[in-house]
Amino acid sequence: MVISIIIVVYKVERMLVDQGNLVNVLFWPAIQKLGFSESSLEECLGMLIGFTGEQVKIRGVINLETILDMSSTMKVVKMRFMVVNIPTSYNVIFDRLALNRLWAIVSIAYLCMKYLVDNLVGVIQADQRIARRCYDEKLDPRFDREDARLQSDEDLKEVQVGLESHQRTKIEASLDVIMEGELVRLLKENRDTFAWTLADMSGIDLGFLFHRLSISLGGCLVSQKKRRLGEEKKKAIKVETAKLL
Numbered sequence: 730m731v732i733s734i735i736i737v738v739y740k741v742e743r744m745l746v747d748q749g750n751l752v753n754v755l756f757w758p759a760i761q762k763l764g765f766s767e768s769s770l771e772e773c774l775g776m777l778i779g780f781t782g783e784q785v786k787i788r789g790v791i792n793l794e795t796i797l798d799m800s801s802t803m804k805v806v807k808m809r810f811m812v813v814n815i816p817t818s819y820n821v822i823f824d825r826l827a828l829n830r831l832w833a834i835v836s837i838a839y840l841c842m843k844y845l846v847d848n849l850v851g852v853i854q855a856d857q858r859i860a861r862r863c864y865d866e867k868l869d870p871r872f873d874r875e876d877a878r879l880q881s882d883e884d885l886k887e888v889q890v891g892l893e894s895h896q897r898t899k900i901e902a903s904l905d906v907i908m909e910g911e912l913v914r915l916l917k918e919n920r921d922t923f924a925w926t927l928a929d930m931s932g933i934d935l936g937f938l939f940h941r942l943s944i945s946l947g948g949c950l951v952s953q954k955k956r957r958l959g960e961e962k963k964k965a966i967k968v969e970t971a972k973l974l
Contacts, residue, residue, distance in 0.1 A: 731837055731860035732842060732853050734821070736794035739763055742859055742974060745829070746835055746842060752777065754822040755786060757814035765938050770812055777813060788807040788812045797831065797844060802851030804844060818866040890916045901953065 733742045733789065741759065754777070760769075770789025795808040799846045808827060832842035840855035887901040890913075902911055924930045927938065958966070 730837065730840060730842065730855045731819075731863060732855055734853075735799070736793050736821070737763060739870075740864045741820050742856070743863055744818045744823060745819045745863075748825050748828065748835060750822055750824040751826070753808055753810045753827050755793075755810035755812050756817055756820055757812060760791070760812055760818035763793075772809070775933065777811065783813055785813050788814055798851050798853060802844075802846045802849050804831065804846050804851060818863040888913050888916070890923065891920050891925065893925070896920070896923065899921070930974050947969075 730746045732744050733740060735741065739762075739946075741763075767789070770791050773787045773790045774954050775787050777787060780783070789812045790809060791812060792809050794808055795806055798805045810821070817858050828831075828842075831844045833842055833943065837841050838856065842853045842855075852891060884902055886902040887897045887899055890896055890898050898916065900916075906913065930938070
């Protein structure tokens with residue numbers, strides 16, 4: 730659920746209420762906009778570990794006055810936030826302990842958070858418009874990441890692994906001399922794991938190795954219509970096909 734709160738004297742939107750989180754998180758871009766710098770943070774040498782095991786360095790810790798609502802049910806508490814610097818569509822994450830401290834409960838069905846203030850009950854409604862925007866930004870594929878596509882043949886080089894001339898394999902061409910030497914040595918020590926011919930794969934069922942093509946004897950022969958290509962395209966196709974062979 731995404732809501733808005735007031736931290737110090739500023740309204741902060743894009744606050745995710747996460748009942749499964751164990752710490753309050755304030756992201757670095759948000760703390761900069763609040764007017765705080767690195768010197769305002771208490772040193773923290775720990776790491777935050779996510780559900781899938783990924784680790785994020787904690788940049789520091791800060792205690793900030795947090796205000797819920799500005800009406801008759803206003804509640805002011807001092808919250809301790811872990812500050813991290815990672816790409817995200819949120820500014821703040823409220824944890825489970827913060828909800829306990831606020832005597833707050835979250836209703837997903839009604840998209841609201843209720844909390845106790847003396848003898849009154851305060852209500853903060855979720856902002857669906859901002860929640861949708863955060864969700865869309867989270868799914869936006871336009872972010873920097875390592876290209877996981879297969880490398881082209883131009884980025885690879887052949888090295889001799891086995892004793893025969895045809896027993897070769899390819900490694901990355903941009904490796905430094907020491908790394909390349911270690912990799913080639915490792916490949917040569919484990920050359921018996923390579924299968925250069927079918928004879929090297931003894932014990933495998935031939936029914937698994939060979940493909941059986943079923944043909945209907947009564948069917949009519951059909952040939953695919955030939956595509957007419959220009960000379961430039963023909964040359965480009967030959968070059969790309971040769972790389973795959």
